[in-house]
Amino acid sequence: MNLFEIQAPSLLERLRHNVLPLDVEKKTIRSSIDIARSRVAALQGQAALVEIEALSEYVTQYLSLLAPIRRLPVDILRRIFLDPVVHEKKPRQTDPHSILLHYRPNTLGAVCYHWRCSLQCVSCETTTLWSNLAIFLNQPHRYTIDGLRVALQRSQKAPLHLAFRPVHSSSWSSLDTEMMQEVCKHSERWVHVEVTSNPELLRLLSPAENKLDSLQTLTIRTPSQSPFEPPAQPSKVFAHAPKLHTLRLIGNLLHSPSVAPTLPWLQFTRLCIDVEWNTSDYHYVLSHAQNVHELSALFWHTPYFAHLQATSHDLHKLHIHHVSQFDGSEVNVLNHLTAPALKELLVSSCKLDNLTMQSFLSRSSARLQSLALHDTPIRAADLVSLLRMVPTVERLVLANLLPNAVTNRVxxxxxxxxxxxxxxxxxxxxxxxxxxxxxxxxxxxxxxxxxxxxxxxxxxxxxxxxxxxxxxxxxxxxxxxxxxxxxxxxxxxxxxxxxxxxxxxxxxxxxxxxxxxxxxxxxxx
Structure with missing residues (x-):
C-alpha cells in the first residue's frame, strides 16, 4: 500500500506555516486518506497496534492539511478575532462572559503557528484582545505572572474588563499576592470587574481602594453556603468609585452580610439580581439602592416574602425572570413593591396573577409604556384583563406564550x-x-x-x-x-x-x- 507523501516542504513544515497543498495534490491526498482508513478498519482486532497508530496519525495530519479553515488568509482571521460577536456577553448562559475571557489570545495562539502569527499582528493594532482578563488565583496551571504582565502590557491604556476567579483556600501563595499587586497597578483602568465575596480576595484588592475612577460595572458572586470567615471590617475597596452605576449580585450575598463589601448604594442606577432571595435580602437591597432606574431580578426558586414593602421612586424598568419555566411560580415580588415611575415591565417564565398585577399597578399609579410577556403561562381571559389595566402601553410584546393565551377574543x-x-x-x-x-x-x-x-x-x-x-x-x-x-x-x-x-x-x-x-x-x- 502506497500512501501519499508530501515532499519539500515536508508535511509538518506545511502544517506549521499553513502551506496549502496544490489542487493537483488534494485529490490524491483524499484518495490516500480513504486507503489508510480502509487499512485501519481491516487491521482492527489484529495485533498491529503500531501500524494502526501510524495510519491514524497519518489520517489526522493530512485531514488537518485539507481543513477548510486553513484557506482563511491572515486578514480574514484578524477580522474574526476582532469581531464584536467574539467579545459580546451571552445573557442566557450560566456564566455570561465574552468568548475571549475564557479563550485568551495566548490560548488561541496555541492552535497553530499560523494563528499565532495572526494574533501577533492583531495585538500590534488593537488592545481589545488583551483587555478582557480572567485572573485565576490559587490555580498556577491556569495563569502565570509573566502571562499576566504580557497581557497588561499589550492592553496598553485600554479599559480593563477583569474577572477574579479564586479557588477557596485558607491560604494564598506568594504568586497570588504578586499577581494581585500587578493587576492593582492598573486599577485606574478597571471598567468592569467581577469578584467573589472571599474576604482574602477583597483584602488583596485593597491597593485599588480610592483608585477606581473608571469603574462602571461590578459583579459580586458568592456560593450558596459561604465558607468564608467574616473579616474584622467589611472591605471598602469599592466604597469610592464615582462612575460605578451597575451592580450584579449572584449567589446569597446578604446571607453573610459581614462578608459583603461596602458599596456606594445610592450611585447604582442599574441592578441585576441573580440570587435565592429571602425577605430581608430583597428589602435590604431596594431600601439601600434607592436611585435604581432598572431592576432585573432572576429567581431560581419561588421566593417567600413577608409583608415588607419597598418603594422605588426612580425605577423605570422592571424585568422579572424565573429560571424554571412554567412551574407555576407567581410573581409575588410585585406584592411588596411600589414603583410610581415605572415605564417598562418584562415578565419571563412567571405565572401572572391578575389580582397581584391590579394591586401593584393601582398602588404604583404608573403610566406603563411597554409591556413584554415572555414564556409566561397566562389564559386569554386573564390577558384581556391585564391589557385593560394598562391603557397607556405603547409597546406590546407577546413571545412564546401558550397557544391558548392569544385567541381571536384577544x-x-x-x-x-x-x-x-x-x-x-x-x-x-x-x-x-x-x-x-x-x-x-x-x-x-x-x-x-x-x-x-x-x-x-x-x-x-x-x-x-x-x-x-x-x-x-x-x-x-x-x-x-x-x-x-x-x-x-x-x-x-x-x-x-x-x-x-x-x-x-x-x-x-x-x-x-x-x-x-x-x-x-x-x-x-
Missing part, C-alpha cells in the same frame, strides 16, 4: 372599530411584537392590524411591527397585499408565517437593527 379586543360598543384595548399602542404559535385566525389578525394602521390618530397608529408566526398559514397574496399597505405607514416591518403548503414566507422592510430593537425581549445580562 385579537378582536385590540381591533379598532367605530361601531364596537366595547372600548378598544391599548388605544395608544404603536409597536406590536408577537412571536410563537397561537389559536387566532389570519382574518382576525389582519383585521386588527389594518384597523390600527388606518387610524387617523398619530398617537395610536402602528409604527413598528415584528410578527413571527411560523405555524400560521396565510395565503401569499393576502400577506403581500397587507405588506404593501403596511410599508407605507410603519417605520419597521417584519412578518414571518407560512403559506398553504407550509412553506415559510417572510416580508420585511427597514434595517435588521429595527427588528431587533422592537422585538427585543431577551432578559438582559
Amino acid at each position: 385579537v378582536q379586543s385590540l381591533t379598532a372599530s367605530p361601531s364596537s360598543a366595547e372600548e378598544i384595548l391599548l388605544p395608544m399602542m404603536t409597536s406590536f411584537v408577537i412571536d410563537g404559535g397561537y389559536l387566532f385566525t389570519p382574518d382576525a389578525l389582519f383585521s386588527m392590524l389594518e384597523s390600527r394602521l388606518a387610524s387617523t390618530n398619530a398617537l395610536s397608529q402602528l409604527k413598528a411591527l415584528n410578527i413571527i408566526l411560523p405555524t400560521l398559514a396565510v395565503p401569499a397574496p393576502r400577506l403581500e397585499s397587507f405588506a404593501n399597505t403596511a410599508k407605507e405607514v410603519v417605520q419597521s416591518f417584519r412578518f414571518l408565517c407560512s403559506d398553504e403548503t407550509r412553506r415559510k414566507i417572510e416580508v420585511r422592510s427597514g434595517s435588521p437593527s429595527d427588528y431587533e430593537k422592537i422585538g427585543a425581549y431577551e432578559f438582559p445580562n
Whole structure:
C-alpha cells in the first residue's frame, strides 16, 4: 500500500506555516486518506497496534492539511478575532462572559503557528484582545505572572474588563499576592470587574481602594453556603468609585452580610439580581439602592416574602425572570413593591396573577409604556384583563406564550372599530411584537392590524411591527397585499408565517437593527 507523501516542504513544515497543498495534490491526498482508513478498519482486532497508530496519525495530519479553515488568509482571521460577536456577553448562559475571557489570545495562539502569527499582528493594532482578563488565583496551571504582565502590557491604556476567579483556600501563595499587586497597578483602568465575596480576595484588592475612577460595572458572586470567615471590617475597596452605576449580585450575598463589601448604594442606577432571595435580602437591597432606574431580578426558586414593602421612586424598568419555566411560580415580588415611575415591565417564565398585577399597578399609579410577556403561562381571559389595566402601553410584546393565551377574543379586543360598543384595548399602542404559535385566525389578525394602521390618530397608529408566526398559514397574496399597505405607514416591518403548503414566507422592510430593537425581549445580562 502506497500512501501519499508530501515532499519539500515536508508535511509538518506545511502544517506549521499553513502551506496549502496544490489542487493537483488534494485529490490524491483524499484518495490516500480513504486507503489508510480502509487499512485501519481491516487491521482492527489484529495485533498491529503500531501500524494502526501510524495510519491514524497519518489520517489526522493530512485531514488537518485539507481543513477548510486553513484557506482563511491572515486578514480574514484578524477580522474574526476582532469581531464584536467574539467579545459580546451571552445573557442566557450560566456564566455570561465574552468568548475571549475564557479563550485568551495566548490560548488561541496555541492552535497553530499560523494563528499565532495572526494574533501577533492583531495585538500590534488593537488592545481589545488583551483587555478582557480572567485572573485565576490559587490555580498556577491556569495563569502565570509573566502571562499576566504580557497581557497588561499589550492592553496598553485600554479599559480593563477583569474577572477574579479564586479557588477557596485558607491560604494564598506568594504568586497570588504578586499577581494581585500587578493587576492593582492598573486599577485606574478597571471598567468592569467581577469578584467573589472571599474576604482574602477583597483584602488583596485593597491597593485599588480610592483608585477606581473608571469603574462602571461590578459583579459580586458568592456560593450558596459561604465558607468564608467574616473579616474584622467589611472591605471598602469599592466604597469610592464615582462612575460605578451597575451592580450584579449572584449567589446569597446578604446571607453573610459581614462578608459583603461596602458599596456606594445610592450611585447604582442599574441592578441585576441573580440570587435565592429571602425577605430581608430583597428589602435590604431596594431600601439601600434607592436611585435604581432598572431592576432585573432572576429567581431560581419561588421566593417567600413577608409583608415588607419597598418603594422605588426612580425605577423605570422592571424585568422579572424565573429560571424554571412554567412551574407555576407567581410573581409575588410585585406584592411588596411600589414603583410610581415605572415605564417598562418584562415578565419571563412567571405565572401572572391578575389580582397581584391590579394591586401593584393601582398602588404604583404608573403610566406603563411597554409591556413584554415572555414564556409566561397566562389564559386569554386573564390577558384581556391585564391589557385593560394598562391603557397607556405603547409597546406590546407577546413571545412564546401558550397557544391558548392569544385567541381571536384577544385579537378582536385590540381591533379598532367605530361601531364596537366595547372600548378598544391599548388605544395608544404603536409597536406590536408577537412571536410563537397561537389559536387566532389570519382574518382576525389582519383585521386588527389594518384597523390600527388606518387610524387617523398619530398617537395610536402602528409604527413598528415584528410578527413571527411560523405555524400560521396565510395565503401569499393576502400577506403581500397587507405588506404593501403596511410599508407605507410603519417605520419597521417584519412578518414571518407560512403559506398553504407550509412553506415559510417572510416580508420585511427597514434595517435588521429595527427588528431587533422592537422585538427585543431577551432578559438582559
